[in-house]
Amino acid sequence: MLTVIGRDGSPLPAEARELVASAALVAGDARLLEDLTTRAGARVVTASADVLAAVDEALGRGEQAVVVVDGDPGFFGAVRALREHGHAPYVLPGLSPVARAFARAGLPWDDxxxxxxxxxxxxxxxxxxxxxxxxxxxxxxxxxxxAELGRDLFPQTPRSFIVCEDLGGPRERVVHARPAEATTRPWRDPQVVLVLDRRRALGGAPWSAGAAPGPAGWALPDAAFQDGAAARQDVRAFALAKLGPRLGDMVWDVGSRGGSVAVEAARLGAASVAVDRDTAACERVRVNVRAHGVKVAVSRGEAPDVLDHLPVPDAVFVGRGVAGNGTEVVRACAVRALRSVVVELDDEAHVRPACESLAAEGFTTEAVRLQAEKLWPPTPPATRSAPSAPVSIVWGERGVPADARPQAGTQRRARTIAELPAVPGGDE
Incomplete structure (x- = not known):
């Protein structure tokens, strides 16, 4: 009784036209309905805010309803909203705007x-x-x-834009532009913007669609970074676990030395910025970035002043080179971080001030002492290296009440679902 039809500029098949012609309710953007024939007395709804209520009303009376949308209704489209509202539509998809945009660009888009x-x-x-x-x-x-994408990406992120408007429609326009140009041109309700690094836009043949799978391993050996200018491997492993870098995140590596945390965050799919006041350290970051084939922005300057010019971070790592110089940098990072801050400290005396700085900005804080000793392969006592020096790690998470953390000795019972819910229209 409810059909969702996707339009992509090509003629609708006979089945779709017949469903529209027989429906008591036809809903969709006016431009998608203008050439469709509806039955006498059919209700036509063109305001998106009214669609769900109109569908509920029509189906409540046992009437046929049709919703017409742009492209593939199951891809960032109406099917999700209708399913969440309790409906199980019959879907006739068109090509998604993304598929059409990449077709206009002549590029594969499985990656x-x-x-x-x-x-x-x-x-x-x-x-x-x-x-x-x-x-x-x-x-x-x-x-x-x-325009908004261009303002945020220019000039730090060199990219090319392909802006697509009214794909498949009478006012279709596909424009190639640079981010700076995109901020000044007039646009007519663009549907899709392809943002491309032209040097890597083709990519390799993937085995899965979308972003490439994450790295096979993380917390790389110290030798993976130039001159050993890296947060120590055990420190990095712990820090990454608390930072949780992922697609869509912004991670700062403040006092980065060689940018090892920034590089690791980028390998896990996040955008990242390495911050250091030292010119040689910034050059080491660039060498390490090239060696690992990732994208990391480099910002040279004195924290906390340089932080004002950076994109808002989800998570921040503060290296011991700046964290031990007082709480000013830690506090500045805590003010800006949306989710978590991790602080590396040489001197245990700085742990309490760092925790208090994070707590003052609404973080739930904890601290540990890390020390690692290599056990295998065994080496003769005369050549055996001493255990690494103890390092204190302070971390804070926003929005996690202290009393919500699991307590020692508590257990959570497994819950058995006696019966799986039925899927509308599916097989038992």
């Missing part, structure tokens, strides 16, 4: 990251995906289109 700029934090995370990945399709919304 593309596809993100939506709409709703809540979507635009900021979409921009971070564009910073970190060489081939991203951004589904735009008003106020989050090519």
């Amino acid at each position: 593309a990251v596809v993100v939506s700029a709409g709703d809540g934090d979507g635009f900021r995370r979409a921009v971070n995906a564009c910073r970190a990945h060489p081939k991203v399709a951004v589904l735009t919304v008003p106020g989050a289109g090519p």
Whole structure:
């Protein structure tokens, strides 16, 4: 009784036209309905805010309803909203705007990251995906289109844009532009912006669609970074576990030395920035970035002043080179971080001030002492290296009440689901 039809500019098949012609309710954007024939007395709804209520009303009376949308309704489309509302539609899809955009560009898109700029934090995370990945399709919304993308990406992230408007429609326009140009041109309700690093836009043949799978391992050996200028491997492993870098995140590596944490975060799919005041350290970051084939921005300057010019971070690592110089940098990072801060300290006397700085900004904090000793392969006592020096790690997480953490000795019972819920239209 409910059908969702996707339009992509090609003629609708006979089945779709017959369903529209017999429906009591036809809903969709006015431009998608203008050439369709509806039955006498059919209700036509063109305001998106009214669609769900109109569908509920029609189906409640036992009437046929049709919703017409752009492209593939199951791909960032109406099917999700209707299913969440309790409906099980019959779907006749068209080509998605993303598929059409890449077709106009003449590029494969099985390795593309596809993100939506709409709703809540979507635009900021979409921009971070564009910073970190060489081939991203951004589904735009008003106020989050090519001009806004260009302002956030230029000049730190060299990219090319392909802006697609009214794909398959009478006003179709496909424009190639640089981010700086995109900020000044007039746009007519673009549907998709392809954000490309032209040097890597083709990519290799993948075995899975979307962003490449994460690395086979993380917390790389210290020798993987130039001159050993890295946060120690055991420190990095612990820090990454608390930072949780992922697609759409922005991670700062402040006092980066060689950018090892920034590189690791980039390997895990996040956008990252390495911050250091030392010119030689910034050059080491660039060498390490090239060696590992990732994208990391480098910002040379004195923290905390340099932090004002950086994109808002989800997570921040503060290296011992700056963390031990007082709480000013730790506090500045805590003010800006949305999710977590990890601080590396040589001197245990600095643990309490660091914890208090994080707690003052609303973080739940903890601290540990790390020390590692190599046990295998065995070496003669005369050549055996001493255990690494103890390092204190302070970390804070925003929005995690202390009393919500699992307590020692508590257990959570497994819950058995006696009966699986039925899937509408599915087989038993």
